[in-house]
Amino acid sequence: MDPFTLPPVAAALDLTYRGLMALTDLLEPVAGAAAAAAAVILVTLLVRTVLIPVGIAQARAERTRARLAPRLAELQRRHRKDPEALQRATMQLYADEGTSPFAGCLPVLAQAPVVSVIYAVFIHQQIAGHGNDLLGQTLAGVPLGTSLAQAIGAGASVPTLAVFAVLVAAIAVVGELTRRAVAPGGLLAPPATGSGGTGAATPPNPLAAPGMQGVMGVLQFMSAAIACVVPLAAGLYLLVTVWWTFGQRVLLRRLFPFGDAVHPARRAA
Template sequence: MDPFSFAPLAALLDLTSSGLMALTSLLTPLAGPSAAAAAVVLVTLLVRAGLIPAGIAQARAEQTRARLAPRLREIQKRHRSDAERLQRETMRLYREEGASPFAGCLPLLAQAPVVGLIYAVFLHPTIGGHPNALLTEALAGVPLGQSLVRAVAAGTADGATWLVFGVVVIAIAAVGELTRRLLRPAAIGPDASTPRIASGLLGVLHFATAAVAVFVPLAAALYLLVTVAWTLGQRLVLRRFFPLPAP
């Protein structure tokens, strides 16, 4: 069952579609045939700008985790055989410091509904009882509602499709690699391998984001590219204001 068949979600989808169409019309004199893609990029930038306070909270939480790393390692050594005690003592330490180990998840959770709406609005052929005009919009000749996997399966993947998706996917992967190299996590575990493990997991996460871009509509892939690039830039800037302690 399509969740957007429920009236509240259907109304939200219709509002999103109308807003993107209005923004597309506004940007057409500047962006021409790529106005809808520019609208998606602009919406992404507005969402990320609205999440700057959450990004600041994330930077502060990262700084706190780095500062608490020696004490966390000591707790892990002391209670490694008692998972329940380990969790209790870890949470007690965070409470004493007025911090939360989950603060870094806020930006991701906050923008999840926006990603879902952009994904959905480019999947539905009809919205609000009328044809979805956004599905006629394209970037460099590639429909914004088209995914690379679907185009390959349908045999419609031409050179433009491969080029546009290739640029987007490679750019996401490149930003992910830069993020892994420039923003290595602080050591928290009981040995020096922890930063390498965490850095490896971060690389896998960004590789997964690039892989997801192959399966979602081009509009959603553009959202992913802009948001990972924004995230990297924002975190580099915030590192100057909330530097991590020297190891």
């Protein structure tokens, strides 16, 4: 059973379709044949703007995790032979701090329905019983409902492959920039020593750990891989999202630096 045929989901799909068509018509005098692609980009920017408070919460959560890292390491040392006790102590620590180990995951979860709806809008021939005119919209001659995998299977032309190549490469580039930025000494990594010349070590960046570096590499590959199999419209959404996320993280890291993640009691001491 197609979940997009369920009445609530179908209604959301139809609403999204009508909104994109209206925005496409509005942008057509300016963007011409690329109006639908521009509409997808504008919708992406709108979604990201709405999620700015969530991004701020994520930056604060990362800073909190950095502050708790030494205490978590101590708990792991103390309970290394008792996983259940370690789990209880870890959750209690997060509870005492008013946070959660899963804090900061909301941006990904919040966007999942949006990505799913945009994906669905560009793969269904019919929506709520009427034809889908968005499937006829293009970007540089490439239908927005076509994926790179489909294009290759159909014997895509060089211009079509070039459009997808630029898209996938741009997503991979920001993934690599992010991986390097969170590495030790990177733009998003904390300094090696505290301010004021005291030489006190700042809390470690949890994203700079060797394991997390591997995760970042996998995520980079996954983002580029996803762009190869989803419709071009969804790929545009992904492209704008990853670049926005990178820029937002750079800005928020300056506003909420890891170097300020010292526990208030310790700072007073």
